[in-house]
Amino acid sequence: MESVHHVSTSSKILFGKVRKIVPPMLEKFHKGQLGRVAVIGGCVDYTGAPYFSAMASAKLGCDMSHVLCERSAAPVVKSYSPNLMVHPILPSVDTVKDPKSIDAPSLASPIISMLSRLHALVIGPGLGRDEVTLKVVAEVIKEARTQSIPFVLDADGLLIVTEHPDLVKGYKQCILTPNVVEFGRLAKALGIKVASQADIAKNEQDGDKINKETEACEQLSKALGGVTIIQKGSHDVISNGAASIISDIRGGLKRSGGQGDTLTGSLGTMLAWRAAYHARMWDSDEKDNDKEAENKDDVRAELEDENKRMSPATTLLLAAWAGSAITRECSRRAFEAKGRSMQASDLTEEVHGSFLRLIGEPEASKTHL
Ligand SMILES: NC(=O)C1=CN([C@@H]2O[C@H](COP(=O)(O)OP(=O)(O)OC[C@H]3O[C@@H](n4cnc5c(N)ncnc54)[C@H](O)[C@@H]3O)[C@@H](O)[C@H]2O)[C@@H](O)CC1
Ligand SMILES: Nc1ncnc2c1ncn2[C@@H]1O[C@H](COP(=O)(O)OP(=O)(O)OP(=O)(O)O)[C@@H](O)[C@H]1O
Ligand SMILES: [Mg+2]
Numbered sequence: 001m002e003s004v005h006h007v008s009t010s011s012k013i014l015f016g017k018v019r020k021i022v023p024p025m026l027e028k029f030h031k032g033q034l035g036r037v038a039v040i041g042g043c044v045d046y047t048g049a050p051y052f053s054a055m056a057s058a059k060l061g062c063d064m065s066h067v068l069c070e071r072s073a074a075p076v077v078k079s080y081s082p083n084l085m086v087h088p089i090l091p092s093v094d095t096v097k098d099p100k101s102i103d104a105p106s107l108a109s110p111i112i113s114m115l116s117r118l119h120a121l122v123i124g125p126g127l128g129r130d131e132v133t134l135k136v137v138a139e140v141i142k143e144a145r146t147q148s149i150p151f152v153l154d155a156d157g158l159l160i161v162t163e164h165p166d167l168v169k170g171y172k173q174c175i176l177t178p179n180v181v182e183f184g185r186l187a188k189a190l191g192i193k194v195a196s197q198a199d200i201a202k203n204e205q206d207g208d209k210i211n212k213e214t215e216a217c218e219q220l221s222k223a224l225g226g227v228t229i230i231q232k233g234s235h236d237v238i239s240n241g242a243a244s245i246i247s248d249i250r251g252g253l254k255r256s257g258g259q260g261d262t263l264t265g266s267l268g269t270m271l272a273w274r275a276a277y278h279a280r281m282w283d284s285d286e287k288d289n290d291k292e293a294e295n296k297d298d299v300r301a302e303l304e305d306e307n308k309r310m311s312p313a314t315t316l317l318l319a320a321w322a323g324s325a326i327t328r329e330c331s332r333r334a335f336e337a338k339g340r341s342m343q344a345s346d347l348t349e350e351v352h353g354s355f356l357r358l359i360g361e362p363e364a365s366k367t368h369l
Contacts, residue, residue: 004214005296007245007317009303011325014245015359017303018322020286021270021277021315022061024364033281035062035272038114039122039265040137041155042069043092046126047076049155049261052344053125054084056265059351060326062272066118068111070133071095073126087114090137092130099132107132108139115143119272120150122264124157134160141167148173150271154264158182161224162189170225172312175267175320177230179260187216190223213237214244228316232260236324238317243296245317247324249358252335258344262351263327270319278312282364286310322359329354 023034037057042050050067058065067077067086074088089110093099096107115121121144123137138160144151150173153161158178161168162185168174178186187194194216200209217231221241231237235248276282286309293299293313302314310318327347333354334346 004211004218005239005243006214007243007296007300007303009245009300011249013304014318014321015325016306017310017318018359019362020284020310021274021318022359022362023273023276024282024362026282026364029281032063033276035120035269035276036064036066036118037062037120037122037265037268037272038066038068038118039125039268040068040090040111040140041123041125041127041157042067042073042077042090043126043128043130043133044070044072044094045128047073047080048258048344049126051077051080051084052258052261052348053122053265053268055081055348056262056327056351057122057268058083058265059348060266060269060355062119062269066114068114069126070128070130090127090133092128092133096132102132102135104135104139108136108143111136111140112143115140115147115149118149119275120152120268122152122154122268124152124154125261125264127156129156129159138164138167145171145173150174150275152177152264152267152271154178154260155182158186162186165190165224168224168227171227172316173271175228175230175271175316175323176224177232177260177263177267179232183216183220183229183231187220190220192216192219192223194219210235210237210246214239214246218244228320230263230320230324232263232324236328238320238324240313240317242294243299243313243317245321247321247328249325249328250332251328252331252333252342254331254335254338254340254342256343259327259331259347261344262330262347263323266326266351267320267323270323274312274315274319277315284309325358326351326354329358 330347330350
């Protein structure tokens with residue numbers, strides 16, 4: 001199919017480039033430099049999702065993991081792990097005086113005041129659909145964008161985009177992670193006609209199926225002004241509208257809920273590391289490259305040259321691909337150990353092993369281990 005823009009670089013080469021954006025572990029670094037990530041989510045109904053996301057982020061290797069959740073969820077999430085910093089600062093209809101006339105920017109201010117100290121946000125795991133919460137989170141998204149803080153949007157966070165696409169339109173520091181149903185909702189909201197996954201599966205051969213799905217993902221990304229999207233499924237399609245990468249690392253066969261949370265947490269840490277790479281936090285052997293990748297040939301050229309520094313457009317796609325690959329490997333390993341009894345928490349325990357197997361420590365770390 002002519003109209004899709006696949007970058008079909010091998011996984012081995014991609015993992016080599018992922019290693020370039022993983023900060024080495026050096027004695028000179030202080031607490032926080034390997035990543036300060038906050039998950040915004042957790043409400044009366046869902047406490048597992050923000051926990052799985054924040055733990056994946058921590059176990060992949062960020063230094064500080066925060067959860068910003070609704071008041072009723074906080075003691076529960078805290079009880080799962082003392083490693084997480086849990087802040088009960090997300091308002092809901094139950095915690096404001098008059099839910100019909102709220103001052104959303106002022107309710108959002110405790111969260112907004114934390115933003116400058118964070119490297120990345122994951123918005124949506126277990127957020128719920130409380131009308132007050134969603135209005136406040138929309139304010140946080142606006143401010144995060146103003147401050148150029150990268151974020152991942154998932155689950156109920158995607159509902160905010162479905163209702164207000166302008167919040168993210170054209171923002172080049174975010175990743176949307178819709179499942180099949182969420183992708184359909186987003187496409188409908190943006191007036192894009194896409195064949196349903198069921199129709200694609202019924203009518204197309206494997207190669208055509210991937211092309212059709214990629215075409216849909218590229219269209220949605222373009223409609224959102226080039227936002228990076230991971231369309232989750234039997235393989236994950238990752239696109240920024242101009243270039244697309246397929247993640248087809250083998251996963252497990254159990255489809256228990258909550259696996260998407262390992263993905264969002266991993267992405268949070270990858271985004272924090274990507275920011276450190278672009279801030280040149282450590283010495284690199286890559287040659288400077290001032291050009292921003294604009295199309296699939298530029299992206300491929302940056303990915304396939306071991307010694308060339310990558311531009312932010314390429315590292316965003318690569319971070320998305322790495323998060324997807326790690327999650328699928330976690331699922332494969334957890335499924336191998338647990339079979340049909342596998343649960344989301346089993347993926348959490350596989351994050352570090354998956355990182356080591358797929359990516360491995362950067363060279364500079366090795367001398368210190
Ligand atoms: N332990 C937890 O706290 C969990 C909380 N979760 C939260 O639950 C809330 C709702 O998430 P949902 O994902 O249920 O979203 P929705 O409430 O939008 O439901 C999506 C529905 O689509 C179905 N579906 C998914 N993939 C499909 C496919 N390929 N083909 C056909 N149907 C498919 C699912 O079974 C689900 O019923 C979110 O806030 C989410 O973060 C989930 O992440 C699961 C784990
Ligand atoms: N058929 C499949 N084969 C292999 N991996 C899959 C398959 N379907 C989904 N996955 C993987 O599982 C992870 C979660 O995707 P899924 O579609 O279950 O998201 P979700 O519905 O948002 O999950 P959650 O229950 O966490 O909200 C992704 O990393 C995806 O690659
Ligand atoms: Mg989900």
